[in-house]
Amino acid sequence: MIEISQFDSRPTCGRLALDPRARTHLVAAEDEGVGAILDIFTGASDARSRAILLYAETGDRGAPRSDSLVGLGWAAFHPAASRSALLADLDGVLDAATMGTRLYAAGSESFVGAVIARAAGFGVVPQSVIAEKRGSLARRVQCVHCKHVAEAVTVSPYRCPGCGQSLLVRDHFSRRLSAFQGVRIDAEMPGDIPPAQELTR
Amino acid sequence: MSGVEIPVRVTEIEQATPTIRRFRLARTDGGTLPPFAAGSHVVVLMPADGRTIRNAYSLVDRAEDGSSYRIGVLRTQESRGGSRFMHENVVVGSELRITMPVNLFPLFLPGRRHLLVAGGIGITPIYAMAEALRRTGADYQIHYAVRGEAHGAFITELRERHGDRLRLYRNDRQEILAMSDILPNQPLGTHLYVCGPAGMIEAVLEEGRAAGWPAENLHSERFQAPPSGNPFSVRLARAGITCEVRCDQSLLEALEAAGVDAPFLCRGGACGQCAVDVCEADGELIHNDHYLTPAERAAGKKIMLCVSRLAGRELVLDL
Numbered sequence: 277m278i279e280i281s282q283f284d285s286r287p288t289c290g291r292l293a294l295d296p297r298a299r300t301h302l303v304a305a306e307d308e309g310v311g312a313i314l315d316i317f318t319g320a321s322d323a324r325s326r327a328i329l330l331y332a333e334t335g336d337r338g339a340p341r342s343d344s345l346v347g348l349g350w351a352a353f354h355p356a357a358s359r360s361a362l363l364a365d366l367d368g369v370l371d372a373a374t375m376g377t378r379l380y381a382a383g384s385e386s387f388v389g390a391v392i393a394r395a396a397g398f399g400v401v402p403q404s405v406i407a408e409k410r411g412s413l414a415r416r417v418q419c420v421h422c423k424h425v426a427e428a429v430t431v432s433p434y435r436c437p438g439c440g441q442s443l444l445v446r447d448h449f450s451r452r453l454s455a456f457q458g459v460r461i462d463a464e465m466p467g468d469i470p471p472a473q474e475l476t477r
Numbered sequence: 478m479s480g481v482e483i484p485v486r487v488t489e490i491e492q493a494t495p496t497i498r499r500f501r502l503a504r505t506d507g508g509t510l511p512p513f514a515a516g517s518h519v520v521v522l523m524p525a526d527g528r529t530i531r532n533a534y535s536l537v538d539r540a541e542d543g544s545s546y547r548i549g550v551l552r553t554q555e556s557r558g559g560s561r562f563m564h565e566n567v568v569v570g571s572e573l574r575i576t577m578p579v580n581l582f583p584l585f586l587p588g589r590r591h592l593l594v595a596g597g598i599g600i601t602p603i604y605a606m607a608e609a610l611r612r613t614g615a616d617y618q619i620h621y622a623v624r625g626e627a628h629g630a631f632i633t634e635l636r637e638r639h640g641d642r643l644r645l646y647r648n649d650r651q652e653i654l655a656m657s658d659i660l661p662n663q664p665l666g667t668h669l670y671v672c673g674p675a676g677m678i679e680a681v682l683e684e685g686r687a688a689g690w691p692a693e694n695l696h697s698e699r700f701q702a703p704p705s706g707n708p709f710s711v712r713l714a715r716a717g718i719t720c721e722v723r724c725d726q727s728l729l730e731a732l733e734a735a736g737v738d739a740p741f742l743c744r745g746g747a748c749g750q751c752a753v754d755v756c757e758a759d760g761e762l763i764h765n766d767h768y769l770t771p772a773e774r775a776a777g778k779k780i781m782l783c784v785s786r787l788a789g790r791e792l793v794l795d796l
Binding site: 297298299300373374378395396401404 | 585587588589590660661662663664665666667668686687688689690691692693694
């Protein structure tokens with residue numbers, strides 16, 4: 277097994293739970309993340325009536341259809357066809373939001389990180405975001421050499437689509453970029469590239 | 478354990494309000510004092526008769542050239558000696574020692590707006606924070622509750638620097654600082670900082686929580702004087718020292734009087750630096766800090782030397 281790194285800067289998050297004191301629930305979910313949202317909001321019609329839901333359905337993982345969410349009595353529902361469209365919507369909602377609003381994020385690790393990073397730009401403390409990881413273990417990784425960001429990396433080492441180097445996926449997580457760092461694995465012994473292994477956590 | 482101490486001389490004393498004096502402290506060797514981040518405090522070591530009094534005071538500001546700090550000291554009714562010493566014994570020219578600045582009350586600079594709430598002497602760290610925010614062009618408001626205009630020195634300076642960002646609430650005019658007027662409609666990412674009497678801090682924080690503000694957006698600082706209590710005995714298991722804690726003495730002060738270099742930073746129950754493992758307690762631990770979690774208190778394995786004590790006969794510590 278390749279030693280991934282000596283330290284772990286990966287943010288941890290647990291399960292979603294409603295903040296009973298929040299005046300408004302601002303909820304961002306992507307794909308399977310919506311399952312976590314439904315877990316806490318299904319039996320809570322009052323909370324739904326004070327919830328703004330942003331949902332990105334990026335497609336291929338058999339997540340619930342946006343159509344099934346529409347009729348659930350949200351204060352507002354913003355479906356989006358992509359993560360970037362959702363994040364653009366989120367900027368507008370964050371800009372207009374007032375204190376008393378609690379932010380929730382559910383979906384893959386890179387989605388949760390992207391929502392938290394976006395909100396941090398509005399002065400929201402990352403630790404105050406209630407988040408849950410659902411779905412793929414794939415990682416968003418930035419090549420530290422050419423800065424290319426690869427979405428959905430599932431193995432280490434992987435070949436950087438930007439510069440073609442073989443990169444070791446480290447546990448070093450950038451909150452700003454919502455991405456792990458990939459470093460050239462054969463920097464000291466050029467050509468010495470171990471076989472790729474599945475990222476299992 | 479207190480770290481570096483800096484010898485200082487008092488170069489100026491100003492009666493800022495009927496009960497608050499401001500002291501300007503310069504290094505005795507004429508050197509430069511370290512810069513500090515707004516919200517920091519120092520511990521002032523006062524050479525009283527037969528003992529050293531140590532009190533934490535928030536830093537108001539630092540001279541542009543770094544040659545001095547200012548602190549504000551309230552003369553408290555129930556002074557345990559520190560504030561009385563500062564008001565009665567300290568004159569221009571007096572020599573004191575201070576510790577390096579420590580910040581337990583920092584600004585969250587990425588905040589979209591900052592609400593600074595102060596009551597009485599609580600203005601000292603808030604003064605420094607407002608100045609830091611003004612310099613960075615941040616969005617901030619100061620809400621300052623005072624007894625009356627006689628609390629003038631701070632008010633005049635704050636008005637000069639912050640104009641209508643300062644809202645004053647004068648008790649003598651029945652002006653009430655009501656959080657219900659302040660909390661609504663603040664933009665997401667607003668941070669609130671409160672310093673003042675314990676009751677005010679608790680009330681402000683509770684109103685913030687009730688309005689759905691995340692705990693991460695609510696900041697406070699409260700240095701508490703160590704409450705007195707019945708005397709008890711303390712034994713240090715590793716050092717093999719036993720000493721008595723008088724009723725008017727804190728555990729930390731008793732250890733210091735016995736020559737023990739015990740750990741501390743804020744001396745007011747806030748920072749956790751002086752938390753020590755309890756080996757045995759023949760009696761009940763009286764936790765007066767606001768650092769240990771309820772679970773830690775219930776476990777009875779740790780005690781904070783600065784403000785907590787034993788109601789009982791003997792306490793054995795892992796020191």
